[in-house]
Amino acid sequence: MKSNMNDLLSEGPKVINIGLRSFYEASETQGIKVVHIDWKPPAQGDIETIKLLDRLL
């Protein structure tokens, strides 16, 4: 997979939406390809654990 900034402008956005569901819905309304990630805070939202996990992985 290869997408640089100029491909984005010439092909138009094909979106992975991470966060607000309302943005997924707005993208879908405009007829573009979009998938939604059902995002939740990782490691129960604990920043120190997240940092530790990132170092380990």
Add this chain to the structure above:
Amino acid sequence: MVVQTHIIKQKYRDSVQLMQAASQASRMEGIEMASVLMGTPQNKPLLEEARLLTSLAQNAGPNDIIIAIKGKSHDEVQNAINFVIELLNKEVVSSIDEATNYRSIEGALTDLPEANLALISVPGMYAAREVNKALDKNLNVLVFSDNVSIEDELRIKTRAHEKNLIIMGPDAGTAIIKGIGLGFANNVKPGPIGLVAASGTGTQEICVLCHKQGIGVTHAIGTGSRDVKDIIGGITMLDGIEALEKDPSIELIILISKPPETKTLTKVLERIKISSKPVIINFLGKKAGYFDHEGKSITVTTLEEAALTAAAYFRKKELKIKQSSTDNIHAILSQMQFQKLKGRYIRGLFAGGTFTYEAAMIISEILPKTHTLWTNVHLEGTHLIPNPRKSQGHTLIDMGDDEFTSGKPHPMIDQFERTKRFLREIRDPEVGIILLDFVLGYGSHPDPISDMKLAFNEWIKIGRPMPIICHVCGTELDPQDYKSSIEQLEQWGVIIMPTNAQMAKLAALFVLKIE
């Protein structure tokens, strides 16, 4: 007064869903205040400040939802809590097909391997992590989230630049890519204009006004407001200019931001000098200076001028500043009956940050120094208001500022706070004229004008001669019904101005005339 809290364990809902639930609950009978938040360490001080942090709420975890409500009676509060629980449970059944609802970028890419953009709107403290994951997969990124540290912003932008990818944001509220609106964006026709912008509502206004001039906008690249600080050095702004220059569909570039810091300003201007396409520069006012360069770049001071100058360029292929006529403003002023007016102060309640800034800039330039203009935007020639929740003299307030939106929805999504403030202003005998902006488009309130119907009816009922001026930033293609919104305002007797700049000029000249 009764305060009750309820915890929903191990459930995550995004901030818009939670804020909308809180907003609906706070409108219920007998309810004074409602907060619905994730139980993160960042959110608990907000509850404490609102005196809603009970011991139950104190013990909630970051993956728990806290519902905290204050009201007149136990029954009314319990009723509101039950309403919120039901609403949040209902949200589980969303319009999103489970088949396209993924847990990770890897999973999402199996369904959409050709994806080229990650749109990230998670809470700021987690955003940089998600951006890095998207960059790992060679995705361009639009970061809607705010509260990303400046160090993280520099890291992710540098990394993206090295990979020939672009990071729009953080805190980029608006973008248009090949005619598709992302975040808060108006539906405008595509055309030969491309924007690089560090301003959300500024971008929306220019796109809408270009559309109304019959010239389309194909791309609007949002940089995030800190991009023009020297620590970032305009990475996205420079990459954005480069991308628009390479795109054969773009013939003219419009650049908009508050004045960049010194080193970044030099870099940006050097880049513009060698641009193969003409550039209209708008650094919101005259403070940064004028950077006209051999007919290839030109500096304008208002959003309206940027759009009019762009339209004139396509008519004559000549880069020359075009300003609007003031005939309309003088015609409106000549019809006003000033002898009946009592109040003399301007009160502007804005949803758009750049609209507040631009209006403050214009009004402070027109009014003599004997007039003090109070505002919550930092701008030379105006005074920082001590309490943004209480107007004094001439006051312009950005109601989308952190002061009003911490834990609460932005006024472009929910106008509860703005409506309450409006009701206070129309009863204030010192007020002479009120300014309101309405921002339509994707992501905004589905019908912001009807939403304020009761408040406008109250203004009509009071019957005091106190004009209300509105500017509606929207097009007939937007999801809201633009035409009926305008008709509704006209029916109420509101003065509608075609641009934010003209709304501000009218208000300032109104004050001069009653003196």
